[in-house]
Amino acid sequence: MVQINFANKEIQCKVVYYGPGMSGKTTNLEVVHQKAPQTAKGDLTSIATEGDRTLFFDFMPLDLGNIAGIKTKFQLYTVPGQVYYNSTRKLVLQGVDGIVFVADSQGDKIEECIEAIENLKTNLTEYGRDLETIPFVIQYNKRDLPGALPIEELQARLNPTGAPYFEAVAATGEGVFPTLKALASLVLESINRDKGDVPGSSARTGVSGPTRPAAAAAGPRRVAAAGPRRVAPKPVAAQAPAGRGPARATQKRPAGRQSAAAAVEAPSQPRARPAKRAEPMRRPAAKTGKVKIKERADKGRLMLVLAVAAVIIGAVGFVVLKFL
């Protein structure tokens, strides 16, 4: 949920890039990290495996600065796409304010995309949320590949509700900003949505500006951003599930990726359609806790989850201590 803090006049919104494995979610975040204005972006932190696959999430804070007197911050996350990481994927969705679904346009990936959307819906339901009421856009990525399906077909199969969509080649940066811009706009509208034009509605905004001690988050906390930071989980790799690569992070993305992402962008023509959702967005009705967890804990699965969790906890602890 959007956090609104009138003490230091700040709102924080959580955006999650969702989609099947390898569709380009992490690449999207890397492009945003590279191209966003210095003053806006924070570090990109990834908790990834040695094979450079997202293990838990990538995270990047984005500070939009002052909007009508309110400091507006976005927190961008990606999830791991692989099917067996569902438990961690679900955790990242907690309290989400807006979702970008990154689809792989290739014909042989369509089933994975459909499965991922279904999985997204299921996971949201478990939080008592509904995709129909959450700001949501779809990005058809990898438009450069010969196997990419025509947009009409992707639309028909992946976007029956007519969410706004964008074409992208995240690897070159194309379409990445338009996608995020559209989603951010929906999220900010959603904050303002319930608000009628009540006279004097901004009265309480007058409760004065920052009042916090100097150490608190009054000014922009971050000046320059370092390069993307890859985080090495502690070497508890022995516990990592076999065949999925030891859970140790790499220093670099495969050669060429960073520079590719920096490449000049052809002016993309994202064909956004206005969301034609029938009803105004509204708070989700409560329907929590009733859905059965799909992943029944048979023993192997439990061990896997525990191993992954152990690695994650180790990694996160390591990072946190390194930071402080």
Next chain:
Amino acid sequence: MPKQMRQQTDAQLRESRLVFYKHDIQTIDSTLRDFLSRSKSKAALLVDKDGHLITQEGSTEKTDTDTIAALVAGCFAATREMARILGEDEFSALFHQGRKDNLQLSLVGTRTILGVLFDDTTTIGMVRLYAAETARKLSSTFRKIIARADADPTGGSSDIGAGFSEAAANTLENVFGE
């Protein structure tokens, strides 16, 4: 019917929009300062379960606290999931031991996490003791904030100035326009 109502309350506890006013943060900050001086800890962060930093006290100037907040929430979420699989209600505290500094995370109420950074000028026992007391104080503050949020169906959005939408569009154009 009553069951449905209770369900709604649970969901609200978890999902209502958190809106903090000046006096809320003042109350929370003073509770945290009190905690720091009594437990002799270095810094305290209060993070909501979604990963948003609520407030911080103590020496955190050089720290990227937004990222820390996201990691703390992720860490706690992973622990909670393990607890669920193992049939525990919730592991209410987590301890990370470093060579010099240690980090203790504990649950405050239903949706916030208190992160405490401390070194060997104090002990884990002291930190736990005072953290538990502080968690009780803070959860009562949070209950009030959540109760107020439920009483105000606009979720505080009515307090956002009228020019917000237009200004937002301009900002997005500036940041993402190409």
